[in-house]
Amino acid sequence: MEDTGKSEFISPKLRKGIQKFFVYFLLALFSFLFFVPFYWMVTTAIKDPNKIFASTPQWIPNPAHWENFSEIFRRMPLFTYIKNTLVVAVLPVIGQMLAAPMIAYSLTKIPWKGSKYIFPLILATMMVPWQVTQVPLYSTWSKLGLINTFVPLCLPAFFGAPYYIYLMRQFVKGLPDSVIEAARIDGAGEFRILYTLVYPMCKPVITTIMVLVFISGWNDLNGPLLYLQDSAKYTLSIGLQMFLTSARQEWDLLMTASTMFTIPLVVIFFLAQKQFIGGISTTSGLK
Amino acid sequence: MNLTAREKSKKGKQKMSRMEKRFFRIGLLFVSPWIIGFLCFQIFPICSALYYSFTDYNVFQPAKWVGLKNYIQLFKNDLFYKSLQNTLYVTVIGLPLGLVVSLSLATLLNQQAKGLRVFRTLFYLPTVVPVVASAMLFLWVLNPEYGLLNNLLSLLGIKGPSWLSDPNYTKLSLLIMDVWRCGQTMIIFLSALKAVPPSLYEAAQLDGAGPVKRFFKITLPYISPTIQFNMIMGLIGYFQYFTQAFVFASVSQQQQTITGGPKNSLLFYSLYLYQQGFSYLKMGYASAMAIILFVIVMIVSFFALRISEKRVNYDVE
Numbered sequence: 001m002e003d004t005g006k007s008e009f010i011s012p013k014l015r016k017g018i019q020k021f022f023v024y025f026l027l028a029l030f031s032f033l034f035f036v037p038f039y040w041m042v043t044t045a046i047k048d049p050n051k052i053f054a055s056t057p058q059w060i061p062n063p064a065h066w067e068n069f070s071e072i073f074r075r076m077p078l079f080t081y082i083k084n085t086l087v088v089a090v091l092p093v094i095g096q097m098l099a100a101p102m103i104a105y106s107l108t109k110i111p112w113k114g115s116k117y118i119f120p121l122i123l124a125t126m127m128v129p130w131q132v133t134q135v136p137l138y139s140t141w142s143k144l145g146l147i148n149t150f151v152p153l154c155l156p157a158f159f160g161a162p163y164y165i166y167l168m169r170q171f172v173k174g175l176p177d178s179v180i181e182a183a184r185i186d187g188a189g190e191f192r193i194l195y196t197l198v199y200p201m202c203k204p205v206i207t208t209i210m211v212l213v214f215i216s217g218w219n220d221l222n223g224p225l226l227y228l229q230d231s232a233k234y235t236l237s238i239g240l241q242m243f244l245t246s247a248r249q250e251w252d253l254l255m256t257a258s259t260m261f262t263i264p265l266v267v268i269f270f271l272a273q274k275q276f277i278g279g280i281s282t283t284s285g286l287k
Numbered sequence: 288m289n290l291t292a293r294e295k296s297k298k299g300k301q302k303m304s305r306m307e308k309r310f311f312r313i314g315l316l317f318v319s320p321w322i323i324g325f326l327c328f329q330i331f332p333i334c335s336a337l338y339y340s341f342t343d344y345n346v347f348q349p350a351k352w353v354g355l356k357n358y359i360q361l362f363k364n365d366l367f368y369k370s371l372q373n374t375l376y377v378t379v380i381g382l383p384l385g386l387v388v389s390l391s392l393a394t395l396l397n398q399q400a401k402g403l404r405v406f407r408t409l410f411y412l413p414t415v416v417p418v419v420a421s422a423m424l425f426l427w428v429l430n431p432e433y434g435l436l437n438n439l440l441s442l443l444g445i446k447g448p449s450w451l452s453d454p455n456y457t458k459l460s461l462l463i464m465d466v467w468r469c470g471q472t473m474i475i476f477l478s479a480l481k482a483v484p485p486s487l488y489e490a491a492q493l494d495g496a497g498p499v500k501r502f503f504k505i506t507l508p509y510i511s512p513t514i515q516f517n518m519i520m521g522l523i524g525y526f527q528y529f530t531q532a533f534v535f536a537s538v539s540q541q542q543q544t545i546t547g548g549p550k551n552s553l554l555f556y557s558l559y560l561y562q563q564g565f566s567y568l569k570m571g572y573a574s575a576m577a578i579i580l581f582v583i584v585m586i587v588s589f590f591a592l593r594i595s596e597k598r599v600n601y602d603v604e
Contacts, residue, residue, distance in 0.1 A: 023398045030392060031409045037467060038412055040435050041424045053433045099320045112307075112314030122321065125329050127519070127588045129527040131557045132577045133328065135570050136335035139346050159324025190313045219417045221530045226565060237419045244423055245537060251427050258420035269415045273408070280474050 041262075044255035045069075052251050068256040075253065078260075080232060081239040088153045088224065088235055089217030095157030096164050096213045101202060103160050104168035105194050109180050119169065126162040130222075138226060152227045153220070157213070164209045167279070171205035172198065208279025211272050215265060236261050333581065339574035346570060357575035367576070369551050370559040373458065377555070378525040381462045385521060386514070389469040393476035394502070407477070414470035422534035425464040426451065451535070454552035461531050461553070472517050479513035480506065515595040522591060526584055529557045556580060 010018075044052060046068055047061045072078060107115045141152045175198065183193050199206070221237040228234060234242070240257055247253055269276065340357055342350035361367050392410050396403055413421070428435045429450035437447030450460040483506060491501050507514075532555045536548040546562070547554030560580070564573030 020400070023395065023400050026395055027400065027406050030395070031406055034413055034467065035409050036435070037424055037428050038416065040428060041416075041420075044427065057435060057438050099324075102317045103321045106314045106317030110310055110314040110317065112311045114311070114314060114318065118318055118321070121325070125325065127523055127584055128329065128333075129523065129557070129580060129584060131527055131529075131560050132336065132581045132584075133332035134560075135339060135564050135574050135577060136332035137328065138565075139335070139339075139344075139570065140332075142346055156324065156328050159320045159328065165321065190317070194317075215415070215417075219419070219530075221419055221533065222561075225533075237417070240419050240423065241534060241537065244426075244534065248538070251430075251433075254423055255427065258416075258423050261420045262416045265415045265417065266412070269412075277407075277411075277474055280471065280478070 041255050042259050044251055045259040046256070047252050049250075049252055065252070068252060069260065071253060072256050072260060075247070076239055076243055076257075077231075078239075081234055081236045084150075084228075084233055085218055085235040085237075087150050088220065089214045091150070091154035092157035092217050093210050093213045095154065095159075096161060096209060097206065099158055099160035100164045100168045100209060101172070101199060101206070102194060103165050104172045105190075105198055107165075107169050108173045109175070109177070109198075110190065122162045122165055126166065134226065141227065147227055148229050148233060149227075150233075153217075153223045164213065167209055167212075168202070168205060171202055171279075175201055204275045204279040206279075207272050207275040211268060211276050214268065218265060336574045336577045336581075339571050340578045342571045342574075344570040344574070345568040347568075350571065353571070357572045358579075360572065361575055361579070366547075366551065366554060366559060369547075370554045370556045373552065373554055374525065374528060374556040376458055377462060377528060378522065380458075381465055382518065382521045382525060384462060385466060385469050385472060386517060388466050389472035389517070390476050390514075392469070392473045393480055394506075396473075396477050397480040407474075410473060411470035413467045416468075418530045419534055421464055421468060422531050425460065425467075426535065426538055429460050429463070451538070452549050454548075454550040457535065457548050457552045461535060464531060472521070475513060475517060476510070479510040483509045511595075511599045515592075515599050518595065519588065519591060522587065526580070527557050528555045529561070532558050533561075 043059070043061050046064045046066055047058065048063055048065060051058045051061070106112075107119050137152070138147075141147055146152055179197060180193055183197055188196075219237065220235070221241065224235045224238050228238065240261055243257055244254060339350060341352060341354060343353050343356075344350040396407055396410070416424070429437075431437055431447065431449040431451065434447075434450070436450070440447040448456045450456045487505050487509070488501055491505055496504065532548075532553050533546070536546040536553040536558065547558065556576070557580075560573050560576045563569045563576065
């Protein structure tokens, strides 16, 4: 067996060992760097206020102040925020779920002339930052009297967003034509093919899109900042941002709030992890 | 196929067959949500923004035509240039940094080792933390006196900078956080790496190519479509850089209405646009900014696609 260049003195076995060591070393190092801030958030959340500003970092909170979690509920109307956040996170999920598969199906599996012109247009709109349209849209919603409602934050999702249409299309494109054509020959209508054949086959990508849309609704700050003015309509993002400016330096409580804001997403991520990561992987290029 | 299509167009508007007509109608029906959305949420607002950009407008009163006034004011305004410069800074530094880190992590996860799924989850976890929560967490981690980072740095004998108040470091602070949240890009890279046929590597190894050479001669060309995709997505992300900066800036300078952070070092384009439009209700001015942003985005993405198209290797698929 021929060996390459420099490592002629080292036996292949030893070289493999060194390589392995390097891989594990780097994996461990990066894991530390990526996990530590997360760990820091969760532990600061239950730390004693006096220990937070200690000169040497306290790695294990002692005493643990679990009551910080209930304290947060006293400090801000968390239930209202959660309810509102769920509205602006769940309704768009439903919207995208109705729109994106239908559009993707039409673009890939229905043989009609328009599809090849529409897909490039969809990709092009993906490039338009939403700041470009934000002033006129605000003015329109305001003329319609819909400022301070959830409509501007939810309704657009029902018309499909380019990124999700794109993800969906990449997946639907790979589905076997034969199954769909067979269904057509059997006389099934396109709606029936879409809902009884395509949807079930798209489970991984549908899960991915649902999680992504939910996360983006849950995360969104810019939208609620523009459209929700009444504090009874605030979402967690704004609530937390407000709390940050009112509770400066109370890092334990700020981290408690951040942790609580994060927990639901972590739970969802772990539940959907397998399909979610599989679904994102359908993205490989702009083709 | 091609021939018949050409013949058809030569003969002019020949009638479509019944089947074609049916497919055309149903196809159009299925994309109609997008078409409606495209007209209402893209075309119409972009056209209105163009109109508003030539007016004085504050939502409550009708727009008043002022010609090029907004644009002239913009081009005379230092803050406008500052915001462009800040946005350019994070794009030029953050984009390559993010791509390199996420590709390195993906490469690491593509090695043969045990427990890779656990590591993958660990690397991805930060992406799951909401942006506002991440920003708050990093305000804490980067706290100059009590923050974790400077604490750890002092263990190494390094005196960490004032990440959040020194204008030379504020943008870097944001980028540290962004790199921490690179999981999404990493996963996309990882799936592309997994798709490279092992036979290619084996062949190269027999030819005596070392790991570095293999990476540059085989891996990079093979995953170039994915690099292009992640680059474009990253570019889009930086054009609309808002939430992180908004949270960071709102803390560093609470009292001021223009929250641009220390010495406006965090005044990004979208932040400035937001303030002009929605804090001062100078909607005409903000619209002029929107139109300029639109033009910049069009030019940049045109070139990004053009340049990368030449280098992207689609043949390998």
